[in-house]
Amino acid sequence: MKLAVVGGGSTYTPELIDGFARLRDTLPISELVLIDPAAERLELIGGLARRIFAKQGHPGLITTTSDLDAGVADADAVLLQLRIGGQAARLQDETWPLECGCVGQETTGAGGLAKALRTVPVVLDIAERVRRSNPDAWIIDFTNPVGIVTRALLQAGHKAVGLCNVAIGFQRRFAAMLDLTPADIHLDHVGLNHLTWELGVRKGGPEGENLLPQLIARHGEAIAADLRLPRAVLDRLGAVPSYYLRYFYAHDEVVRELGTKPSRAAEVAAMEKELLGLYGDPALDEKPELLSKRGGAFYSEAAVDLAAALLGDGGSAVQVVNTLNNGTLPFLPDDAVIEVQARVDRSGPSPLAVPRLDPLYAGLISHVTAYEDLALDAALRGGRERVFKALLAHPLVGQFDLAEGLTDRLLAHNKEHLAWA
Template identity: 75%
Template sequence: MSLKLAIVGGGSTYTPELVDGFARLRDSLPIGELVLIDPAAERLELIGALARRIFAKQGHPGTVTTSTDLDAAVAGADAVLLQLRVGGQAARNQDETWPLECGCVGQETTGAGGLAKALRTVPVVLDIAERVRRANPDAWIVDFTNPVGIVTRALQTAGHKAVGLCNVAIGFQRKFAAHLGVAPELVRLDHVGLNHLTWERGVTLLDAPGAAGGREVLPELLAGFGKEIAEDLHLPLPVIQQLGVVPSYYLRYFYQHDTVVAELREQGSRAAQVAAIEQELLTLYADPALDTKPELLGKRGGAFYSEAAVQLIAALLGTGGGSDVQVVNTRNDGMLPFLPDDAVIEVPAVVDAAGVRPLPQRPVEPLYAGLIAHVTGYEQLALEAALKGGRERVFSALLAHPLVGQLDLAEQLTDRLLAHNRQYLAWA
């Protein structure tokens, strides 16, 4: 079997991370053609040339092509990966800046900045997905584009074969495995929540990859490596010990909101840091002697995404040797009974050529279920605002968000969001 994969947003400085994973793990995912799609032709050719050198360096037999023509490029693709950023790093910098003027977290996926990104992104992604469906209705769409939960819900609501992927879970799996001194395949997570709003409620050490049963080791991890885990999350160790779970680092925006706001005001936006890294990366990529992903790329973010992507796509396309259990973003369908069926949750699921089936979940503790339900309500309103537009819908979504939730604050944030994003919103 020889597959065709397409990456929309292939001109991203992050693409070489994916290409490196595709090259290393080619036995699981036999790619015949990898097509990189991006409207930025000059940057696309730069990334494409490096991708070809990476494939050649690692002896990958597949070809790498580039295209600015989406419709032609996705024709015949078995899977299409979405990793686009509407407005680029400049829009991200705004998302991370103007909420701080109102005393709110400035972040590209959480709070008011996350809503702005959703409003810009959902219509563009739905247009791309419809064109993919016309070109090949059997193609899977794998969404890396943030906010992953809202974007995946938009895709699935529109009837697309779509699944969302984040690197938080695989990051925890790899770090826990390192602490335990075992292979990552022997670590299975009890991971529950929404994208960027998850908790590890358990960690099972398996006797063999894919084996049933296993031994619960989360208390052991917290006892032996709590300090390292807390430092990695930038959360106080006593909080993690009291909870008895490992929250996603995004929970810090909720658990220590005011502290984070103070830090962001002092440090400046992450977008500015990433933009500087990207310029350095582009200079490195232009070197015709470079045929590996540079170490600097690790500072760009997205660790282990390529491994997660290969595992997911290989399972979906039937090249990975059968079904696999992976943490993905997919339709709830009753797994969390306190949420609507069409909500998108982030949980372990059985993934194979028949699709994605979330595993049954034990009851979610009220401390987590309450916040999950609250943010799900916001996400539903955010999607309605992205699909239908209107200032009142934007205001309602902000008022519903647990990091906003006040009339005056929602009004201020609505005004700023629209002022900074009018050029991207057809209805504004």
């Protein structure tokens, strides 16, 4: 089995390598190709990857290349983990929206739109080159904004599934709180990428006992502290929102905070510099502890589980993925991309049935889906007016003057990445 990782020079990659090494019986990789245009950085990470495999006794071959076409040739699956513009672009995404009194964040709001505009054309070009080389390869997208990027891929006819680590993070956290194994926990996870709620925490499977009420009763304070939301939010919803919902439920508070502390992008950039220094140590043969602060916890486990189901021997697994709605949420169009539990096998994901959603959730999901429609149109066709309409439609913007000001700033800060600007 051959896997290729586009964006293999990411400082995330050793987390992925560690998972591949530990879970080799689940996903028996014979060849892994790390692909990245940053050759010097790629060699640092490739060297560490080989040492991790060697230490854990993994027999697979790890190669590195800056040649995309050569790297993806004959791959059974291609993982995408890109950041167009790097941390410098992320810093801009987190900064200029604050000038208009809006959340500065790289995956939602105006910053999220900027990232989508930069990313979608590049990802579609990569996917087309994969298809020319190997039309049977699965594309697993971990590149944010995952929902919009996955929808672009599926709309273009690619064999693609989107992946996020929010659900697996909740699964691991809740299992520890309930003194159960992660395999014992099934989440009623519903929504869009970075706009989800855990409406149930079931023991043993989709039809199992719902442990969510006792989880909130016993551990609500700890969960709320992790989410940086009041405990009352959990009690009144009777559900656990994704931590990204804080941008919606406490928008003004978040904006005030962001204006008074260093950006996450600046923190990550400093952390990446330190990580790359560690990766260059020829004695290092495991992922360093510092990597746990970088983000992406449990990404490797989620990626292994998904790839194993897509490429396996005919079995299936239930996993949270980003995939086509196709009637799962009846208030959304079939071609919307939702993030829900799905049964995954070699034919792809099939979402599990979702009970009728309370309008409290369905309304916000519908609103953000409408924004994503407009955001994808702007990413595919360009134009200031399309950018403006996407921003006006976003529930974190929604005002004419704000949308105008944000549009001007978005275009000014992203000209080098937008061919049409």
